[in-house]
Amino acid sequence: MNPADHTTPPPPDPAASPPDHTTPPSDEWTTPLDLRDPVNRWLDERRDDAIDLLRRLVRARSTQGHERAAQQIVAEHLRILGLEVDVWDPDGPTLSNDPYFCSPRTDFGGSPNVVGVWKGSGGGRSMILNGHIDVVPVGDPSQWTRDPWAADVDEGRLYGRGASDMKGGSVSLLLGVAALRSLGVRLKGDVIVQSVVDEESGGAGTLAAIRRGYRADAALVPEPTGMRIFPKQQGSLWFRLTVAGRGAHGGTRYEGVSAIEKTLPVLAALAHLETERNARIDDPLYAGSPIPVPVNVGSIKGGDWPSMVPDRVTLEGRLGVIPGEPVEAAQAEMAAALGAIADDDCWFAEHPVTLEWFGARWLPGDVDEGSDLVRSLSARYRDVLGEDPVIAASPWGTDAGLLAAVGDTPGVVFGPGTTAVAHYADEYVEIDRVLEVAAIVALTLVDWCGVAR
Amino acid sequence: MNPADHTTPPPPDPAASPPDHTTPPSDEWTTPLDLRDPVNRWLDERRDDAIDLLRRLVRARSTQGHERAAQQIVAEHLRILGLEVDVWDPDGPTLSNDPYFCSPRTDFGGSPNVVGVWKGSGGGRSMILNGHIDVVPVGDPSQWTRDPWAADVDEGRLYGRGASDMKGGSVSLLLGVAALRSLGVRLKGDVIVQSVVDEESGGAGTLAAIRRGYRADAALVPEPTGMRIFPKQQGSLWFRLTVAGRGAHGGTRYEGVSAIEKTLPVLAALAHLETERNARIDDPLYAGSPIPVPVNVGSIKGGDWPSMVPDRVTLEGRLGVIPGEPVEAAQAEMAAALGAIADDDCWFAEHPVTLEWFGARWLPGDVDEGSDLVRSLSARYRDVLGEDPVIAASPWGTDAGLLAAVGDTPGVVFGPGTTAVAHYADEYVEIDRVLEVAAIVALTLVDWCGVAR
Numbered sequence: 001m002n003p004a005d006h007t008t009p010p011p012p013d014p015a016a017s018p019p020d021h022t023t024p025p026s027d028e029w030t031t032p033l034d035l036r037d038p039v040n041r042w043l044d045e046r047r048d049d050a051i052d053l054l055r056r057l058v059r060a061r062s063t064q065g066h067e068r069a070a071q072q073i074v075a076e077h078l079r080i081l082g083l084e085v086d087v088w089d090p091d092g093p094t095l096s097n098d099p100y101f102c103s104p105r106t107d108f109g110g111s112p113n114v115v116g117v118w119k120g121s122g123g124g125r126s127m128i129l130n131g132h133i134d135v136v137p138v139g140d141p142s143q144w145t146r147d148p149w150a151a152d153v154d155e156g157r158l159y160g161r162g163a164s165d166m167k168g169g170s171v172s173l174l175l176g177v178a179a180l181r182s183l184g185v186r187l188k189g190d191v192i193v194q195s196v197v198d199e200e201s202g203g204a205g206t207l208a209a210i211r212r213g214y215r216a217d218a219a220l221v222p223e224p225t226g227m228r229i230f231p232k233q234q235g236s237l238w239f240r241l242t243v244a245g246r247g248a249h250g251g252t253r254y255e256g257v258s259a260i261e262k263t264l265p266v267l268a269a270l271a272h273l274e275t276e277r278n279a280r281i282d283d284p285l286y287a288g289s290p291i292p293v294p295v296n297v298g299s300i301k302g303g304d305w306p307s308m309v310p311d312r313v314t315l316e317g318r319l320g321v322i323p324g325e326p327v328e329a330a331q332a333e334m335a336a337a338l339g340a341i342a343d344d345d346c347w348f349a350e351h352p353v354t355l356e357w358f359g360a361r362w363l364p365g366d367v368d369e370g371s372d373l374v375r376s377l378s379a380r381y382r383d384v385l386g387e388d389p390v391i392a393a394s395p396w397g398t399d400a401g402l403l404a405a406v407g408d409t410p411g412v413v414f415g416p417g418t419t420a421v422a423h424y425a426d427e428y429v430e431i432d433r434v435l436e437v438a439a440i441v442a443l444t445l446v447d448w449c450g451v452a453r
Numbered sequence: 454m455n456p457a458d459h460t461t462p463p464p465p466d467p468a469a470s471p472p473d474h475t476t477p478p479s480d481e482w483t484t485p486l487d488l489r490d491p492v493n494r495w496l497d498e499r500r501d502d503a504i505d506l507l508r509r510l511v512r513a514r515s516t517q518g519h520e521r522a523a524q525q526i527v528a529e530h531l532r533i534l535g536l537e538v539d540v541w542d543p544d545g546p547t548l549s550n551d552p553y554f555c556s557p558r559t560d561f562g563g564s565p566n567v568v569g570v571w572k573g574s575g576g577g578r579s580m581i582l583n584g585h586i587d588v589v590p591v592g593d594p595s596q597w598t599r600d601p602w603a604a605d606v607d608e609g610r611l612y613g614r615g616a617s618d619m620k621g622g623s624v625s626l627l628l629g630v631a632a633l634r635s636l637g638v639r640l641k642g643d644v645i646v647q648s649v650v651d652e653e654s655g656g657a658g659t660l661a662a663i664r665r666g667y668r669a670d671a672a673l674v675p676e677p678t679g680m681r682i683f684p685k686q687q688g689s690l691w692f693r694l695t696v697a698g699r700g701a702h703g704g705t706r707y708e709g710v711s712a713i714e715k716t717l718p719v720l721a722a723l724a725h726l727e728t729e730r731n732a733r734i735d736d737p738l739y740a741g742s743p744i745p746v747p748v749n750v751g752s753i754k755g756g757d758w759p760s761m762v763p764d765r766v767t768l769e770g771r772l773g774v775i776p777g778e779p780v781e782a783a784q785a786e787m788a789a790a791l792g793a794i795a796d797d798d799c800w801f802a803e804h805p806v807t808l809e810w811f812g813a814r815w816l817p818g819d820v821d822e823g824s825d826l827v828r829s830l831s832a833r834y835r836d837v838l839g840e841d842p843v844i845a846a847s848p849w850g851t852d853a854g855l856l857a858a859v860g861d862t863p864g865v866v867f868g869p870g871t872t873a874v875a876h877y878a879d880e881y882v883e884i885d886r887v888l889e890v891a892a893i894v895a896l897t898l899v900d901w902c903g904v905a906r
Contacts, residue, residue, distance in 0.1 A: 234704060238759040249872065250749030250771045251687060251848035254742075260750050264717070289707075296703030297713050298763060299756035306691040306751040306769040306812065307849075316759040318703045359759065395704035396760075419702065 124188025164417030169222025224417025362397020577641025617870030622675025677870025815850020
């Protein structure tokens with residue numbers, strides 16, 4: 001964030017109230033269970049402040065390239081909490097040469113990353129709390145029954161673009177840290193709060209934070225999981241296929257080769273590929289999913305004249321990458337499936353389908369279900385909510401994939417929003433869920449990082 | 454054509470030399486055979502003039518909306534021949550209310566129709582000679598190895614956009630009439646030479662000529678048939694289908710319904726419809742065609758994001774109409790075929806395919822193979838070329854359909870160009886074929902209209 005951003009000081013942020021020394025920390029508070037009631041009480045009292053913070057973040061309209069105002073709110077919040085705050089515009093030219101870089105843009109002016117570091121006293125495990133500040137566009141405004149930027153609250157839900165994906169989750173992180181700081185808890189391990197840009201386009205913001213040196217023993221990413229815990233996250237790659245035909249007049253269409261007809265075996269090959277790949281998945285975390293790792297064809301376009309035989313069709317889609325699967329293996333399997341079409345149709349021997357990997361890419365993430373991280377988070381879930389969490393694998397990619405693969409920081413995804421409303425009209429998040437995740441995050445930090453006596 | 458067009462007089466047109474009184478008509482010339490050698494000799498001597506006329510027409514670049522310069526050349530040619538010439542801009546507002554009107558535009562400024570009438574002495578049958586002056590766009594210029602507007606002549610071929618479709622044919626008509634006029638032949642029946650606009654968009658120019666009152670006992674339309682005679686012409690209608698799906702994130706694609714997947718049964722239904730319709734065709738004129746009356750899907754478009762399940766696909770195509778088949782029957786059969794998809798897939802019961810008829814439409818034409826017109830044209834073909842013509846049915850629609858259905862003027866299609874190059878790069882016509890058709894047209898007029906003693 002450049003100095004010009006600070007000519008107007010931000011309004012006071014009650015949700016980020018400084019350490020509360022009227023209630024000195026008890027030396028008895030060493031376990032998550034000790035802290036459960038104080039944290040819950042603190043959060044209950046700050047409910048309105050939490051709503052206010054989320055409201056201001058939604059209203060900051062942080063679509064790609066316009067994240068600065070929202071990041072200023074986050075940075076100020078972290079400063080008030082007393083964290084060391086690092087704000088910087090990712091360096092496009094350097095970043096775009098990174099082999100893991102994936103973004104439609106190379107200029108990140110207007111899109112600063114924000115990181116706040118709460119240094120621990122030493123001897124504990126560190127944790128990255130990673131939320132993205134960018135939101136997808138509103139889409140067709142006529143589909144919304146509410147103003148996407150008004151952040152209206154109605155019957156316990158806060159509505160607006162980004163409420164679920166994932167400003168609600170980011171507020172959970174900020175509140176969890178604020179609760180511990182306000183209660184005077186001292187942790188052994190470092191807590192690194194990241195508010196990153198560009199997740200929706202493939203993770204350039206998180207990549208920039210990794211390249212700046214931020215790493216930890218674990219990461220928590222509060223994407224909209226609907227309160228489920230996702231130790232494993234599906235990756236995804238965008239592909240573009242071009243299917244060739246041969247033009248002719250439609251009245252003598254037998255003189256040509258329709259690229260639309262030749263698209264049918266391509267679609268069949270993709271369906272077969274999806275079936276084969278999913279048949280291999282025996283991970284119980286995917287047991288509840290009809291198609292754990294889908295191959296989705298998202299768009300099709302070909303031909304431009306009703307009376308002509310189309311000579312080209314382009315398909316664009318996303319290939320799901322199985323947790324633990326190398327991206328290159330998934331790519332090679334798809335290329336082989338497309339190449340095999342020629343075995344049944346010799347047209348493809350001379351006119352092979354063109355395969356390009358383009359646009360966004362999310363790496364898969366893969367944390368063991370029995371790991372300390374998952375056990376700790378699950379236990380704190382039970383502490384706060386009194387029931388076992390649902391543990392599953394994510395149907396989509398998140399920045400946790402980059403954190404693990406590039407930043408050597410294994411991550412779990414767990415957040416208060418819901419996929420069903422993310423990216424859609426009338427997106428919302430339930431405020432109770434935001435506060436519950438805040439409590440679970442606070443107690444998990446206590447557990448993971450350890451409390452200093 | 455408005456008066457402003459005549460401020461610069463056109464250059465002299467040797468191919469339209471006025472009646473040649475140095476060779477007075479012999480009273481012996483009463484049959485086509487009498488005239489065969491004089492006509493052939495006259496055409497041989499005017500070969501360079503014919504090339505010059507065709508060249509000037511190609512160079513006039515008469516794409517839609519820019520037909521005036523080419524029409525001026527035609528009109529001047531007809532005037533020099535001594536015909537009564539009628540030039541007018543079709544009246545868009547009136548025309549566009551006509552039930553047979555079909556064009557993407559309603560303003561015909563810059564696009565005059567030209568008609569030249571050679572009044573017969575009476576007692577003979579009349580004939581319309583109908584050529585369209587509009588040409589389709591050049592398309593991708595990089596596909597051309599020659600300048601599409603240079604009208605280069607090389608090894609007996611004249612190259613350029615419109616050479617085959619159908620200025621070569623129009624020059625055949627003009628030369629055929631010029632030969633008879635120059636040789637002093639007097640016909641009993643009227644000859645109505647039409648140079649119309651807008652054929653490539655559905656026939657608004659010919660419709661305007663019909664509505665202006667031009668009718669005859671028969672018509673000859675020299676579209677590029679490759680010297681074959683087409684007494685029957687396939688009609689065609691453009692359709693647009695919209696297939697509905699339900700959007701969802703690609704990672705949970707099972708929560709949505711892919712409009713691309715739902716397009717597969719629609720394509721299958723269209724293929725089945727094509728098979729069924731063609732199985733009914735037992736007309737021997739279609740014996741040589743693998744698919745006499747195709748259903749062609751020319752374009753497809755759907756979805757706009759690789760990671761989303763597409764919620765809509767649009768298909769555009771052309772439905773071939775069988776000669777003799779009412780357009781409404783073809784439309785109803787297609788609607789029924791699309792409706793029947795719901796029998797196998799209940800998705801379509803609640804989300805029926807939307808069917809629109811849009812854009813261009815060409816009516817089918819249907820002249821009996823044993824009719825006087827076909828027999829006369831075939832006999833003159835034998836007179837000139839010494840062999841039997843190929844008689845077939847056209848794979849595409851022409852203005853002959855409108856002439857028959859609206860103008861009560863049954864027509865045969867027969868021309869020097871070839872479909873294989875029409876609408877493509879490096880379009881050309883063979884000059885010998887242009888002259889041969891001119892001779893056949895001249896002798897057919899003698900036969901059909903009768904010679905006045």
